[in-house]
Amino acid sequence: MTSTEYDPRELLAQTGIGVLATIRSSGLPQLSPVTHHYDRATDSIYVSMTDGRAKTRNLRRDPRAALEVTGPDGYTWATAEGEVSLIGPGTDPYGPEVEALVDYYRKAAGEHPDWDEYRSVMVSDRRVLMVMRVTHVYGAKLR
Template identity: 25%
Template sequence: MDSIPEQFHDLFERETFAHFATMMPDGTPQVTPVWVDYDVEANRVLVNTARGRRKEKNVGRNPKVSLSMVDPDDPYRFVSVRGEVDELTEEGAVEHINELARRYMGVEEYPGLDDEEGARVQICIRPEAVATGQG
């Protein structure tokens, strides 16, 4: 298992988007831009989505994923993670999406939360390989 180096933790504290890759049923990759978070103590990268969305379906079937993110202020500084989803949980997922909405949108609550059909879910990713670059 690998972890995110401390000098890159700031990317998870700012409005940094990640590209999240999962595998479709036919084996082709599916990539989605996502809001992303990092639980330092648990060493888990966190993505939040709604039950029934493609990301959630894909990782439920195949937990192998990857994601990459580029520093919005320096396109040559990046973090890339390959890992495995070791938990899909609804516990704390609404609070987490609201926390992400504060960071990414500057609002207290994620808009449209009451209109979603599926419950919110956190996708918890255990990093197996981490690559970083510094510009």
């Protein structure tokens, strides 16, 4: 790739909000706006979600997903596809499921002002960490 070619992974890394597509039992897509973190080193996308919601139920049934992000100009976009694993929900604020969510938060947003509160909310909200191993990325810079 030359320096003038578009790298859609760069947009995944720069953009923290996207649209996650999962597959409903009917086969139709279910779309959800999400906050994500893309880790270039592992080529993985992380999303915190609540257990029991449509996207979580869909991913437990069919672990395939896609995430689409759009650049601020509206003419640059990237889509990542891959297989998903779900971690959690946890029942122990200091258990491995919540530790995974703490690690996600640190990578995506930095330090939390009150980690005890964060841990408690992750348990009470039945939060789950989605990890998508990216298998295919495509996109374009139209202008």
